[in-house]
Amino acid sequence: MRVTFSANGKPVEADDVWEGESLLYVLRERVGLPGSKNACEQGECGSCTVYLDGVPVCSCLVAAGQVQGREVRTVEGLAGEDGELGLVQQAFVDAGAVQCGFCTPGLLVQTDALLAADPQPSDTDIREALSGNLCRCTGYEKIMDAVRLASARTCARGAEK
Amino acid sequence: MTTRTIQGQKNLQKINQASKDGIGGSPLRPDGTLKVKGEFAYSSDLWHEDMLWGTALRSPHPRANILSVDVSEALAVPGVYAVLTHEDVPGEKYYGLEIADQPALAIDKVRYHGEAIALVAADHPETARRAVKKIKVEYEVLTPITTEEQCLDPETHGYVHEPHEYRSHAYGNVCHEQRLVSGLGVTDEVRALADVVVSGEYEVGMQDQAFLGPESGLAVPAEDGGVDLYVATQWLHVDRQQMAPVLDLPLEKVRLTLAGVGGAFGGREDLSMQIHACLLALRTGKPVKIVYARDESFFGHVHRHPARMRYEHGATRDGKLVFADCRIVLDGGAYASASPAVVGNAASLGHGPYVIPNVRMHAIALYSNNPSCGAMRGFGAVQAAFGYESQMDRLAEALGMDPVELRQLNAVTQGDRMPTGQEIDAPAPVAELLQRVKDMPLPPPLDLEHLDVRTLPGALSNTSHGEGIVRGVGYSVGIKNVGFSEGFDDYSTARVRLEVIGGEPVAMVHTAMAEVGQGGVTVHAQIARTELGVEQVTIHPANTEVGSAGSTSASRQTYMTGGAVKLAAEAVRHELLERGRHRYGWTQDDLALVGGKVVSASAGVLIPIVDLLGEDAVEQTREHHHRPTVPFDKETGQGFGHVQYTFCANRAVVDVDVELGLVKVVELTAVQDVGKALNPLSVVGQIQGGCTQALGLAVMEEIVVEDGKVRNASFTDYLIPTILDTPPIPVQILELPDPHAPYGLRGVGEAPTVSATPSIVAAIRQATGKALNRIPVRPEHLTDTL
Ligand code: FES
Ligand code: FES
Secondary structure: OOEEEEEOOEEEEEOOOOOOOEHHHHHHHHOOOOOOOOOOOOOOOOOOEEEEOOEEEEHHHOEHHHHOOOEEEOHHHOOOOOOOOOHHHHHHHHHOOOOOOOOHHHHHHHHHHHHHHOOOOOHHHHHHHOOOOOOOOOOOHHHHHHHHHHHHHHHHHHHHO | OHHHHHHHHHHHHHHHHHOOOOOOOOOOOOOHHHHHHOOOOEHHHOOOOOOEEEEEEEOOOOOEEEEEEEOHHHHOOOOEEEEEOHHHOOOOOEEOOOOOOEEOOOOOEEOOOOOEEEEEEEOOHHHHHHHHHOOEEEEEEOOOOOOHHHHOOHHHHOOOOOOEOOEOHHHOOEEEEEEEEEOOOOOHHHHHOOOEEEEEEEEEOOOOOOOOOOOEEEEEEOOOOOEEEEEOOOEHHHHHHHHHHHHOOOHHHEEEEEOEOOOOOOOOOOOOOHHHHHHHHHHHOOOEEEEOOHHHHHHHOOEOOOEEEEEEEEEOOOOOEEEEEEEEEEEOOOOOOOHHHHHHHHHHHOOOOEOOOEEEEEEEEEOOOOOOEOOOOOOOHHHHHHHHHHHHHHHHHHHOOOHHHHHHHHEOOOOOEOOOOOEOOOOOOHHHHHHHHHHOOOOOOOOOOOOOHHHOOOHHHOOOOOOOEEEEEEEEEEEEEEOOOOOOOOOEEEEEEEEEEOOEEEEEEEOOEOOOOOOHHHHHHHHHHHHHOOOEEEEOOOEOOOOOOOOOOOOOHHHHHHHHHHHHHHHHHHHHHHHHHHHHOOOOOOEEEEOOEEEEOOOEEEEEHHHHHOOOOEEEEEEEOOOOOOOOOOOOOOOOOOOEEEEEEEEEEEEEEOOOOEEEEEEEEEEEEOOOOOOHHHHHHHHHHHHHHHHHHHHOOOOOEEOOEEOOOOOOOOOOOOOOOOOOOOEEEEOOOOOOOHHHOOOOOOHHHHHHHHHHHHHHHHHHOOOOOEEOOOHHHHOOOO
16 A cells, blocks of 8 residues: 655655554655664554654554554654754753663653653653653663753753743 | 973863863763664664565474474465575584584474574565465474473483584583582581571572664675675674684675664674574575564573572671582573573672682583573673572571671672682772662652652552552672683774874774674773874774674673773874874973874973874774683682672662562662773763663563473563663762773673672562562562462
8 A cells, every 4th residue: 555644744655555564664664764663563662652643652553554644753853954953862862861772762752742741840750751661771860861951951941932 | 391391281281171082081972963863773774775574483392303394385475585494504504602502593303482493585574474474394392301300310301402512412401510619618517617507599580681672684695705794793703703604605705794783781692683684695695684573582582591599608606708508500591602601600700709718619501492591791690699699688687797797797808819719809899889888878768648659669550559568678799700701812903093184183993892882982982082182083883894892791892892992092192103203303201192282291292193194094903802811620610710800789779569569679779899980971871771680680570481482572571670660770980990901990781780689689578578589579479479
C-alpha cells in the first residue's frame, strides 16, 4: 500500500508498504528518518517515541497505515530550522545525559512533551513521565539533571518574554 | 633571569587556563550533538542501495541431534536470495573468543536454546522471517544437561561437547577451573584457630547485559573478493581474527569499521551476527544487513554466568579474619566464550578486598545445555562479591560487631598481599572508602505525613499508603581487576597526527577503540589537547586500518587506549620540539606545548605551533602495553596475575513493603577511588550506570531458564530498572594516583557493578530479617509465600 503523512512538517510518501509494517519501520527504512530507535519493537522501551498529532506514542506499536494523512514529529524535528539544538536537546548534551545515546531520541520527545504540559515538574513527576523510557547506561541521574536543566531554562525563557 | 622565569610561568598559567577541555575537565562529548539530533548512525541505522536483510533460524531445543535440514521451500519464497547452512561455511567451521568450540552454524547437533542453524537473505525483513519458518529441520530431541549435578556426572547424563582439540572427555563437562591455596590453606587445624565460624550458600541468577541497541550491522561484499563490515562491537580486531578463518579469507580482506554502538556491557565481546552477515553478503554478492529483534538479542549473545557458591569464614573474637574457604560453580552454558577469564577473576578476587591469612578457593565453569555465558560488566567478581559481602554481614552479626567496622578491620591496604600472593603496589583505600560512604548524610526518614505514593515500593501501582513499609540500610565494598590478566598482553594502538588546518593546529586521533557509550572519544580528545596544547581535535572513525585497541571491557579503555593516545601524542610533541630545536637552536629543556604555542618555563613563548608546523604534518603511532602479568598457578592460584585493582564502596537505603514483598531502593550511595578522573562528568556517569545495573541484579533481573529453555526473552518479561526503580545515586570520587598507570588513573566502569548489589541485599535483610541467599531477591523471598 501507499502511505502519505507529514513528517517534521514535510509531506512524505512511502510506497509498497506491507500491512504489517510499523510507523517506526516506515520512518527508519522508507523515509530516511532513522533517528527514532528500535530497541524492543514491542512497546516496552520508549526508544521509538515520536509525536503523532502532537501526542507522544511508541511508533513501533503504530501500524503504518494508521498514520495516513496525519502529522508525525520525530527527534529529527526537535532542532530549530537553522539546525540549532532545541532546548531539551541542548540540556541533554550539557548535563551528560547521553552515553550510548540509544535511549536519547525517545527521552527527548517524552521530555519535550512533559515540559510542554508542565514546565516545572517535580522530581517524582519527571520519574513518572519518563518511566516508559528505558536507559541502560546512565542510571538516570544525569537524565534527571537534564530535565531539571531544561525545565529551569524553559522557565527562564518564559520569564524573559 | 628570575623575572623572566616568573614571567614565563605567568604566561603558562594564563595559557593553561584556556585549555579547560584537557584532562581533568568535563568537555562535552564530541558525538553528543549528533546523538541528540537523531543523526548518529548506529549499526541498525545503516542502509545501502540494493541491500538485503539477513536473519537466522534458531533452535527451539536446548539439546538435540539434527537429523536433516531441508531448505528447498524457503529458497522458493519470492524475494529470497540465499539460504545457508553449515555446509555453506567455506573455511573453519568453529570460532570462539578463547576456545574455538562454537560452530558458525550448528553442525548435526544443537547445544542451547536459540543456537543458529541456518541463514536467510531476502529483500524485506518480513520475507526473510517467513522464509526461515519454511526451513524444515528434523530433530532428535535429547534431554538437556542443565544442572551442576548433571554436568558433573557425564557418565550418566552425557557430554555437552564431543571430545575436541581443547577438551578431551577426561575433563567431563568442566570448561575451566582454578584452585587457590594460600597461607596454611583451610584444614581442621586452621579452623580451630577461629573463635567464630560462619558459612553460607549463595546463588546468583543469570543476568543479561540488555544494551538497548540491538546486535546489528551491514556487510558489503568488496571487489577484491573480501568484505567490509560495519558493526557494533567491543573489539574490532578480535572479531576479525575470529571471522577471517571461517570466511576463508586473509585478514586484510576482512575490513571492519565501527558503526554506532548502543551500549555493550560485555555482551558484544563475542561474535553475534558478524560472520552470518558476511557469509550472506559473500554468497549473494549484495550488501546484507542484519538487525536482531529483542527476543533474538536475548538468544544471540552470552549472559552473566549464574553462580552457586559456598563460603566459610572464620575469625577471632575481636573480628580478625583467620581463614576463608570458597567453592564457586559458574554455569558457562553451551560454549566457552570468556569462561576461563571469568573463572580466573572469581578465583583470584573471590575473597574480596580483605587480608586473610589462610585461604582456599576452587572456582569452576561448566559446560551445559543452558544459554552460553561470558562477559558482562564485572564478570567473576560480581558473583563472588555477593557471596563474600553476605558473609561479612553474617560474621559481623555472629561477632556482635558493626558490619562496616568489621570490614575496615580486615580491609586490604597498599602493601598487603592478595590471596594470589600478588602485592597490592598502588593505593588501596578500602577502609577510607567505607568510612566516607558511612559518613555521607542519610536521606530523610519516611515521612508518612507528606507521602507521595509514587516514591514507595509498588510506586504507580498504588499498593500502599505507607502501611507495612520498613526501612533498611546496608553497606558493601568490592574489588575488581582492570585490564586483561593472567599473562595476556592486551595492548592498544593509537595514531596521532598534528597539522595545520584552516590556520589552526589540529590533532587527529585514530584508534580502533570501540566507543560503546562510555565516552572514550571524549577522553582521547582531552588527552590530545593536554599533550599537544591544541584545542581542535578530530577523532578518526575506529576501524581495522590502525592496530588493535583491545576490547572495550575490563574497565581498560582509558588506561590502555588512553595510554596509547598519550604515548603517540608525546611522540608527536617530541618530534615537533626536536624540529624546533634543530631549526632554531633552542637549548631549554623545559619546553612544552600550551595554548597553541611552544613555550618554555624559563624563556616564555617561543613560537606558535602553526608556524613551527608549516605545511608539514607530524604523525606518530604507538602501542601501549601494560606491565606484564603471569598466569595463576593451576593448583595454588599464586601469581602476579592482575594489572591493577579498583575498589568501590556503597551504602543502600531501601524501603520494603513487608506484606507484599516489594522493594524500593531509596538511595544508593557510591564512593570510588578512580586514581585520576580524566573526565569527572563521565566518571560519575559510569559509576551511576554501574550502580544501576547492580540494582537490577539485586532485585529485578534474571533470565529464567527451565530445562534449558529461556522463558523471558523480552523486555516485557525481563525487567531492567526504569527511572522509577532507580533512586538518587550520590557519588563521591577519590583520586589517589596509581604510580603504574597513565596519569595515575584507575579503570572505572566495573567496580560499582561489583560492589553495589550486596549493599542493597544487606539493606533488605536489615529491613526484613530474611537470610536472602539468592539474587535477584524476589517478592516471594520476602513474604514467605515461597
Ligand atoms: S522500540 Fe518501541 S517501545 Fe521499544
Ligand atoms: S545512554 Fe545508552 S541507553 Fe541511555
